Amino acid sequence: MIITVMLAFAFFIVATLYSAVGFGGGSTYIALLALSGQPAELIPLIALPCNIAVVAVGSYLAVYRRNFDWRTSAPFFVTSVPMAFIGGLISITASVYFFLLGVCLIGAAISLLLRRAPDESESFPQSSRLASIIGGGLGFVSGMVGIGGGIFLAPVLHHLRWASAKTIAALCSFFILINSLSGLAGQALKMGTDAVLMGISVGAPLLMAVTIGGVVGGRFVIEGVAHQRVAQLTGILVLLVGVRTLLAWFIYV
Template sequence: MAALALAFLIVALLYASVGFGGGSTYNALLALSCVDYRILPLIALACNIVVVAGSTVRFARAGVTPWRGALLLTAIAAPAAFLGGLTPIGESEFLALLGAALLLTALTMLLPVAMNDGEPAGFARFMPLVAAPLGYLAGIVGIGGGIFLAPLLHLARWNSARAVAATASLFILVNSLFGLAGQVLKGGEGRFAAAVDIGLPLLVAVAIGGQIGSLLALKYLPQRWIRWGTAALTAWVGLRLLTGM
């Protein structure tokens, strides 16, 4: 458990330093540790909440959250995340979907984060249409979905880089809350108790890692290096998960 907690701390540090929660990688680490796949989303979503709650508050206090657009996207995604959490899924399907999500996550990490230096792209107004599918994926697999939303918002020149990061953080937080609620209702008290038993030390680890990542990492390492390192870690874990199925 000590090694797993250390791995969670490092993942939280890396993801928090680039504005995300790390839910997909938490899931994969638990799966590779032979934890019952049915409780993986419960632990991963709870860890997501711990990591992104602080950054969401900091963005809000700094006045960079574009509340109208961010709340619209989040309000559309949240009910879908709840339904995703309620959806039954077999182990092989879950692991395949998780592995694919990890590889896609790694690819999104490698996309450049461009500043918004012009008018929004023509498809920017269609961003609400992607919110529900991302929310459903978030709930069923145990991720926040913001890591997929953010690159789309950047490509659409939807808003400034800081506003997109703030939106992704809020998106992850709310989707994780709704997805977790669905997962708890689906699994019942027995799975919830098992998740708490395994997850408490991991929650402490990600709380520490998330704080270090959000407050310190960007002051000492270039963000590009952190993104590349996180992408490499995510891709490696995803490939291990898929090839080990």
């Protein structure tokens, strides 16, 4: 009971921080679940619904505020959705899973720590082929590990000057949402009914915690709290967890 309460509080903090910078927090949910001793096969089934809950509101607001551009976003989704589903279907050993998780966490931390205000002085000539390649690759990894992938997509799009900051944020929010849904479908089909029910049982209080955290983080965005500082703080925390995960993997192997 005490562990569940502590885990729920940690999930609340993560959801608050990540939603304040436009992400869902899936990579850190997974790390926390791993460190708490949850079986590797259950972790994506718990983390992905939490990811979905946090980014769902952001995705809705993106459409409501007309920041989302369906035309330029579609090429990413055409490949990411099926590849996330395929990635979710793939069975990997616990050793491989935690290695991939550690690498993804460190990559996510670097993207947060190096986050800068985007330069919108000129735009990149958008390529549907490039978007499809990026979407498919990130979708596959996201589905296999159990994350949304937006935390990796955002710095790439900013580097390419793909669109305005608001448009990129909206695209990444939807990218996380649909990849999480698709990856969850693949994971559920792979693991079966018993594992899904167990994931629901363990994940219910955590889902409530991240929903509240997502609302709080959304308030930070509305009230204009400095995103750069929040991103850097989150990046440091994720980096520590990522290194810890890789060390545990090294000892495990």
